[in-house]
Amino acid sequence: MISVLINAYACAPNMGSEPGMAWNWVINLAKYCKVIVITEGEWQKEIEAAVKELPQGTNLTFHYNPVSVEIRKMCWNQGDWRFYKHYKKWQFKTYQIAQEILKTNKIDVLHQLNMIGFREPGYLWKITNVPLIWGPVDAKQKFPVAYLNGADLKTKLFINLKNRITYLQLKHSKRLRIAVKNASVVVSASTNSQTSFNRFFGINSPLLNETGCYIQEHKIVDKTNKKNLDLLWVGKLDFRKQLPIAIQTLKEINNEDIVLHIVGGGDDLAYKSLAKSIGIENQCKWYGLIKHSEVQQLMQKCDLFFFTSVAEGTPHVVLESISNNLPVLCFNTCGQGDSINENVGIKIELSNPEQSSIHFAKKIKDLFNNREKLELLSNNCKQRQIELSWDLKAKNMIKLYNESLKK
Template sequence: MINILLNAYAVCPNWGSEPGLGWNWVINLAKYCNVFVITEGEWRDEIEKAVNMLPQSKNIRFYYNPVPHEVRKMCWNQGDWRFYKHYRQWQEKALLIAKDIIANNRIDIIHQLNMIGFREPGSLWKIGNIPFVWGPVGGYGWTTLRYLNDQPIGVKLKAVIKNIINIIQGKIYPLPINAMKRASYVMAANSNVYEYIKANFRDDVILLNETGCYKKEVPLTERINDKEFNMLWVGKFDYRKQLNLAIQTVSQLTGTYPFVKLHIVGDKDNATYTRLSALCHNLKLEQNVIWHGKIPNKEVHRLMQESDVFLFTSIDEGTPHVILESIQNNLPVVCFDTCGQGDVVNDSVGIKIPLSNSSQSPLDFAKGISYLINNRKELQQMRLNCAQRQIEMSWDLKIQKVISIYNQIISNELEVSD
């Protein structure tokens, strides 16, 4: 078995986002190789409890590099730039831990996994005598400002500053540039990032999004009720997710289809909820929009199984795990043709809307949804097609691709040594 040293700041079982993808990479890689994992210690208890229940547990070794509680708060408060200073320090300490691991174990490949943002490729690429893999990498790109017309001035300013920083750092920041040069392989998290890396750094970049599906047996009853249509929206109430577009889409639909309902899941304890609930009142949508608040993931899956369409209006993402959860629950998706959702959703399981602007997009979303309301058998076929898409996007298939990359690297190294 080959030995992989995996640098993964965020790892936790039973989570989505970065911690969930970290956990799924670890446990699925461990089916094929020995995995030595450097991670932060926030979820140590959960990790060790869950690892002991795995048949591949003997192939996994965790090394914890904890940070203070206040640093963890900065990490999960997205947009808190103070975190990067502490994260850089964490990576330098991870380098020392990695050198100690290498001194006591044979390591065939070093893999920098997460956080997946391009700004921080870690420090393990500085170890020069072992092949280095980086990715999936995300974060290259910028927010489309045409969708911020109705946002508060502070949000607009933040988005502009973030775009400027992304453009400058993407071109000249030495850490990712050096890691790009050092890596045997670089994986891009979505097509946008893939095209950026290919145009600016290296032609051999690989497109491989950062998350995957598990095959899930979900009851699949036929839905042909033309007097009911339930849409589900799930996400954080911030400008990237564009919940306002979903509400405006409902407004476009209710004149013709008064039975349409939009179910919204997300934390309501913020100013965005206040502003958007007022928008619902002004548009007379109180009977069509149902606010569920922040609910357990199990309840989200139940809503997915009871809904007709998953409406995903985000304009700035990596590969959102909630899209894959939707497909796992046989729920067709209507979304923008951008970021990771544009790669995951195809014509067999949903409808993709081109990016345009905040005035045109509600019309485009409404047109796509109207088509599905009037073509229930085609919508039902999309639900049936989700089973095949689960296989195509499965963790097992993804990890097998990564193992083939590892084996190719090792084979190339042997040829060089000969």
């Protein structure tokens, strides 16, 4: 059994986003290899309690490199660029901790796991006598600026600046270039990322989306004779998620038997005002921020998951939809574009908000009149769960580990 040292800044049980993603990677990898993890110490108690309950817990060892409460607040305040200075220091100290671990442990493979953003590749690449896997890495080139319509001036300036910085970093960052060169394998979190690594670094990066799903058993309810078509929208109420497109799509369809269920935290006044101004407020049901279990129940009751985000990694909520046998309608971009295929959903290409509403409306009209197609998509979700499962992803990562040992 090989031994792997994993750098995972954010790692915690029973959480979503980066902490939950890293946790699911390490506990599933631990079924097949010895795993030593260096992580930040915010969830040390939760980690140690959870490891004791795992059958593979004896294959897991954690080392902690904690930061201050102030730095943690910067981390979770997305968009706070001050965090990167502290995160870079954390990565260098983690590299030093890794060096100490190597003195007393036989390590076969190093793995730079998260955060998944390409901007901070860490320093494990400085250890040249052990093969390094980096990824899955999110290296999208830019936010699609056509979808900034309706954003305030500050947001537009921020996104355009970020797009420019992203380009310059991908093209000119010396440490990024060295990290890519020294890694045995760089794993892409999306097709968009594969394109970036090929364009800027001339490498073919294997695709392995950063998040997976657990296979679930849910009875598929016959919905073919329903009068209504229930659409479910879930997400944070910010411009990246593009809720106005979903609202405008209902206006474009012009069918009162189609209902949009909207779940998410944030200021909803502008969105409710938009729905009222175009006369579809009675077709919108607002839930606000609700319990995870309640979201799962809605997924099992609704007919279609309507996911309008244009800037993501691999959204876990999309995989949850598949786990609940709920077909997905989304853009063909980011991780959702890789996760959804023609067997479990429908995708449209990026264009602009107005055209997107028209294209989405056409797809929904077709499904409204063809409930048998929706039922088929729902029935296919079980197979897609297997293909996107954490266990299969762990096995694919183990293959990359073994391939790196042969180089």
